[in-house]
Amino acid sequence: MNSEHLCWMKEAMAMAEEALAAAEVPVGCVFVRDGRIIARARNRTNELRNATRHAELEAIDEILADAALTPARTAYPLAGTTLYVTVEPCIMCASALRQMGIKEVFYGCENDRFGGCGSVLGVNSKLVHPKHAPYKATGGYLREDAIMVLRRFYITENANAPIPKAKVNRVLKTEILPRSTSGPANRD
Amino acid sequence: DKLSVLDTQIRKYADGNPQEVPSEEDLPFTRIKLYRDDEEDELSSVRTQAAWVVDLPDARHTATMLQWLKKSGLETPTMSHLKRIRKQEARLTVLLALTAECPQVPTLPNVPALSEPYVIEVPSSAALTQISLKHKNTFWPTVYAPRKKGELEGWTRGRALWACEAMRRTVEEARAAAERDELPIAAHVPVPYETEDREATQMSTSFLGHDTRTSTGHPLRHAALNLIRSIADFRASSSRSAAPSPSPSSVDSPTSFPLPPIAGEAPAPRNGAHYLLTSLTLFTTHEPCIMCSMALLHSRVKEVFYLVPLAKTGGCGSVACLPALKGVNHKYNIGKWRDCESVPGWAEEEGIRINDDVDA
Numbered sequence: 349m350n351s352e353h354l355c356w357m358k359e360a361m362a363m364a365e366e367a368l369a370a371a372e373v374p375v376g377c378v379f380v381r382d383g384r385i386i387a388r389a390r391n392r393t394n395e396l397r398n399a400t401r402h403a404e405l406e407a408i409d410e411i412l413a414d415a416a417l418t419p420a421r422t423a424y425p426l427a428g429t430t431l432y433v434t435v436e437p438c439i440m441c442a443s444a445l446r447q448m449g450i451k452e453v454f455y456g457c458e459n460d461r462f463g464g465c466g467s468v469l470g471v472n473s474k475l476v477h478p479k480h481a482p483y484k485a486t487g488g489y490l491r492e493d494a495i496m497v498l499r500r501f502y503i504t505e506n507a508n509a510p511i512p513k514a515k516v517n518r519v520l521k522t523e524i525l526p527r528s529t530s531g532p533a534n535r536d
Numbered sequence: 537d538k539l540s541v542l543d544t545q546i547r548k549y550a551d552g553n554p555q556e557v558p559s560e561e562d563l564p565f566t567r568i569k570l571y572r573d574d575e576e577d578e579l580s581s582v583r584t585q586a587a588w589v590v591d592l593p594d595a596r597h598t599a600t601m602l603q604w605l606k607k608s609g610l611e612t613p614t615m616s617h618l619k620r621i622r623k624q625e626a627r628l629t630v631l632l633a634l635t636a637e638c639p640q641v642p643t644l645p646n647v648p649a650l651s652e653p654y655v656i657e658v659p660s661s662a663a664l665t666q667i668s669l670k671h672k673n674t675f676w677p678t679v680y681a682p683r684k685k686g687e688l689e690g691w692t693r694g695r696a697l698w699a700c701e702a703m704r705r706t707v708e709e710a711r712a713a714a715e716r717d718e719l720p721i722a723a724h725v726p727v728p729y730e731t732e733d734r735e736a737t738q739m740s741t742s743f744l745g746h747d748t749r750t751s752t753g754h755p756l757r758h759a760a761l762n763l764i765r766s767i768a769d770f771r772a773s774s775s776r777s778a779a780p781s782p783s784p785s786s787v788d789s790p791t792s793f794p795l796p797p798i799a800g801e802a803p804a805p806r807n808g809a810h811y812l813l814t815s816l817t818l819f820t821t822h823e824p825c826i827m828c829s830m831a832l833l834h835s836r837v838k839e840v841f842y843l844v845p846l847a848k849t850g851g852c853g854s855v856a857c858l859p860a861l862k863g864v865n866h867k868y869n870i871g872k873w874r875d876c877e878s879v880p881g882w883a884e885e886e887g888i889r890i891n892d893d894v895d896a
Contacts (some may be wrong), residue, residue, distance in 0.1 A: 371640065394639055398768030399812050399834035400761065412754050421753045439858065440830035443851075447755050447827065447895055461863055464830070468863050471826055475855060478848045478893035502586075502635075502655060 353454050356380055356432040357489040361456070363390040363403065364434045364497050370395070374497040377403040377433035379411060379426070386429065387411050404433060404441040408448060424449025434494040436487055439464035442471035446480045453485040456494030458527065492524050541875045541882060542704045546697065554694030563691060564700055565841055565871035568853045570860040577667045584657035584675055585865040587618075588632040588642050591651035601630055604645040612637055613736055613815050614836065614866075617662035619677035631658070631676065636836075636865065637811045660865055695729050699841065702726040702819045703873065705744070707843070710759075710821045711887045713746035720888040721747040721896050723759040723820040725767065725813065733815045743767050747896075758896065760820060760828035764835050767813065813837040821888045823850030823872075825895030829858040832868065839869040843876045844883050849895045 356378055363376025367390035376390040389407035393399050411417045411425065418425050426448040431437075434456040437445060442464025445453065453465065453472065464471040465485035473482030503520055539547075545564050560567075592601055602620060605611060610633040622629045632642045632653055641653050662681040663669035672678040702724055709722035726742040728734045745763030749755055813835040822844045824832060829851030832840060840852055847854050852870045859867040876882050883889045890896065 373639070396768055397772045397812070398765060399836070400764055400831040401768075405756070408756065409754075418753075423755070425755070438830065438834075440827050440834060443825060443827035443830065443895075444756055447825075461865060462830070462834075464826075468861055469826075469856060469858075475826070477855075 353432070353489055356385070356430075357434070357454065357456060359385060359388065360432045360434050361490055361493055361497070363388050364494070367391045367403075368497055368501055374501050375403050375433065375435045377407055377431060379407050379429050379431055381417075381429045386417050400440065402438065402441050404431065404437055405444060408444065426450045430454070432489070434490070434497070435459050436463040436465050436467055436485070437472075438462035439469050439471055442469075442485075446472060446477065446483060449481065450483050452483055454489050455485065455487045456489055457491045457498075458487055488527070491527075495524055496522070540704075540886065541879055542700060542707065542886075545700045545875070546704065549693050549697035549700055552693055554692060554697065556693045557691065558693055558696060563696055563871075564703075564875070565873050568857065568860075568870040568872060570857070570867055570869070577665060577671075579671045579674075581862070582668070582671050582675065583660040583863070583865065585660050586635040586655050587615075587658045587676075588635060588638060588653045589622075589629050589656055590632055590644060590653045592621075592628040592630050592647070593649045593651075595626075595628055597647045597649075598628065601645070601647055604647070605630070605632070608632075608642075608645075610638060610642055612811060613733075614811075617679045617681070618658055619679065622677050634658075637814075661867065690730070698726070698729045699817075699819070699871075702742075702817075703841065703843065705742075706819045706821055707886055707888060709744045709746050713748075714887060716751070718750050719747040719890055719894065719896075721759045721820070721822050721890065723763040723818055725763060725816050725818050728816065737815045739816065743770070756827065758825065758828050759822075760818065760824050761831055763818070764813065764831055811836065817841070820896070822846055822890065822896035823852050823854055825849050826851040826856060826858070827895065829856075833858055833864060833866050836866050837868050839871065841871040841873065843873045843886075844888065844890075844896075845872060845877065846892060846894070846896055848892055 359378045360376045363378065364374040367376055368374040372391040372394050374391070377388070378385045379387045387407040387410045389403045389410065391403050392401045392406055426445070428451060430451050431445065431453045433453065436455045436457065436459040437453065438459060439462055455465070458467045460467050462468060469475065472485045499520060592598065598621065605620065612634070614637065615631070615634060618631055620631055635655055644650055644653065658676040659672040659678045662679045663672045664682055669678060669680045706722050706724040709724060710720040713722060714720035723745045724742065727739050728737060734740070743763055743766055745759050745766055747759045748757040748762060813832070815838050817839045818832060818837050820840065820842045823842045823846045824840065842852065845854055849855060851858050853872065858864065859870065
């Protein structure tokens with residue numbers, strides 16, 4: 349597995365950890381252009397009471413609002429930009445990324461419920477679009493870490509409870525089943 | 537000025553008894569079927585979602601627990617297909633909330649011997665057949681609600697009139713956007729027709745949004761996404777403080793979102809009952825793109841009505857039908873306006889024609 353990709357994915361994972369600390373579903377991402385990170389973001393759906401504020405859309409807004417990163421109006425502002433995200437982009441984000449002309453996507457674990465890069469729907473390339481070019485999406489980068497941080501979110505103690513109780517019946521599972529196919533899932 | 541198709545429809549439903557139930561063919565829209573009822577008969581087809589539950593070892597506290605639950609604000613309309621209590625031999629378990637609506641561990645009442653809340657998978661919808669009921673009950677006791685033949689799920693003449701008027705307002709908003717050199721695409725969430733939905737959703741004012749990708753230079757500023765953001769910002773600000781907070785950034789917001797209600801007028805927010813777009817109906821001039829169709833699913837909208845289908849880009853029945861996908865944890869109903877396709881040049885005449893390769 350390419351060490352450069354892993355290096356960027358570690359940065360995305362740090363954002364997922366930040367989301368966890370903020371009591372958000374822990375998904376994080378970084379956008380990379382010309383060998384450097386131009387935006388990093390994480391889920392903010394709870395804070396903003398908006399179920400569409402996923403990490404990817406947060407970062408895209410940041411990039412478009414920055415005149416240094418988006419100096420001129422173009423049809424595809426992310427044409428030279430690669431996304432690293434801890435979880436496979438959902439159908440909404442996969443479509444958003446295609447509309448923005450993203451170059452390529454690398455992700456950690458698959459998203460069986462909402463995945464838009466092949467798990468539920470192949471919005472990145474399988475789905476035909478009259479204008480927007482398809483993009484390649486490859487999973488399996490720090491997949492176990494991505495799954496574990498999600499699991500940690502779902503068993504978090506509630507510090508706000510009046511009488512915090514020990515979670516006797518909720519144990520953090522550490523066993524991770526492999527994907528049905530071996531190696532990184534290529535979702536193009 | 538000759539009467540537009542929508543005006544003609546409005547005249548039609550304005551006459552007569554608003555309680556009367558029109559025939560399916562008489563409604564201004566056709567409904568897109570999301571799934572066949574007997575598709576539910578396979579155990580593997582049961583769609584589930586995560587929910588918080590708690591074990592109640594002492595059955596004598598059942599009434600106390602249920603009373604608390606009623607007042608807790610955890611119950612939402614999206615849980616109405618689930619029974620509150622599961623009994624497995626001597627073991628009682630109480631359903632607290634859907635994790636999607638209550639991501640934090642719910643705070644429990646002071647009832648002795650309660651377990652810690654934990655998460656299990658529960659069915660996402662009521663059982664339509666006896667076989668599916670059996671399957672769904674293996675996850676959690678579920679309500680049996682078979683569809684009656686020809687049942688129109690509460691579509692009366694009054695409600696059809698409400699829908700036509702809401703759609704006309706949506707078209708006006710799209711035309712106003714076009715006058716400002718935006719794409720003529722608009723979305724609209726009106727105040728719900730039913731009193732109980734109005735109260736549960738705390739929607740005392742309607743919300744409008746339109747496409748702003750041209751003025752903002754942002755390819756994702758679509759009407760539906762803009763509207764979802766306006767409603768979220770409004771709800772976040774009205775629950776943060778009693779005083780209306782400043783409106784969100786002018787760049788990101790459609791120009792015509794309503795002002796927050798006067799302080800003290802809104803009732804105390806009930807957890808979950810006014811969650812996102814739960815129990816709300818969205819009207820839009822054009823079939824939403826894949827991104828917006830999924831954004832509406834994430835936002836738990838109840839139903840979506842559109843005028844112009846977009847065969848090459850639409851996510852509500854054309855390229856894909858997102859709420860019909862297996863695995864997704866929410867469904868919304870889709871209605872496609874009838875006369876839009878049958879009357880040639882209709883979109884053109886209304887001033888809302890767009891190219892067929894656009895994502896609305």
